[in-house]
Amino acid sequence: MKIHGTHRRTIWLAEDGRGVEIIDQTRLPHELVVIRLDTLEEAERAIKEMWVRGAPLIGAAAAYGVALALRSDASDARLDEACRRLLATRPTAVNLRWALDDMRARLAGLAVSDRLAAAYRRAAEIADEDVTMNAALGGHGAAILAELWKKRKAAGASRLNVLTHCNAGWLATVDWGTALAPVYKADEAGIPLHVWVDETRPRNQGASLTACELNWQGIAHTVIVDNAGGHLMQHGQVDVCIVGTDRTTASGDVCNKIGTYLKALAAHDNGVPFYVGLPGPTIDWTIEDGVRDIPIEERDPSEVTHISGRGPSGERLTVQLTPDGSPAINYGFDVTPARLVTGLITERGVCPASSVGLLSLYPEKRNHV
């Protein structure tokens, strides 16, 4: 997508063809800072500290991390070490495991001398494939928005109101986004949209990243506190919810940023359609029950007790919200059961959130379930 008229991705190979460059997302929306990664350690840190984040982007960054690791040594031991260390960076987004399994499967059988070039090649393909998949899912999602808009327009509405949680836009992927790809495609098609942006405590990916993207794209939006969604739905102010996912089970349960489940409950109670956008690598075909089987990341409690932003002179500030001595706990994700999901929007089309629905789009996975 574009930043001030220039097309950007979130991750790319540096001009020398060796380093990897990323946008440091912890500095947005106030500063646009590009960081160069040259080593496995730097790639690990970029994922752990969320300079890059969002399930598909974590996968692409890990793939490039393997290539960076092999620069010094492309032996079996180093490949194993790289995959093990990168896998440990964040537990919930399954795209990480998918990308590392893919890299290992393609590299392990090659001669050591061929591995480095192949690793860079495959990482670039994973990044490109993410862009293609998200653009395709955006088209399928935009068709849903077009249908909804037809009805709302006939009823006299002036815009279609979409609610989203966290950041599942292009910053969470290599390009286009998952939840926001349908919004961008619908905007291109001329549908008048307005997006309710959940701030998404504790790290505020909605307030900082989704709002930032929508600003860059010139799409009307309003940032709301996380608890406002139910009220807006009760008053007919939300026509559709679209969120992303970090891991979708073979039965259609969806794990996304903490608070997503409450939005799905409110949507269900108010008859608001609740869609989830995802590329194929976000599906974990090895598990069925998301509440039981998806590992939920617990992050540092300081993300709950403190909040960061820009001070009056433009400086970065972190301030404490809670009294000294009050403990906090910081679950990063929750699971929305399939029964609360209206449909899964994938690169292959839209399906019900169920094993039958998913297998109708991915029949080759029949034996994995």
Ligand SMILES: CSC[C@@H](O)[C@@H](O)C(=O)COP(=O)(O)O
């Ligand atoms: C486009 S991806 C969907 C998810 O990855 C996104 O909604 C999300 O929860 C991101 O969490 P984060 O903790 O910022 O990596």
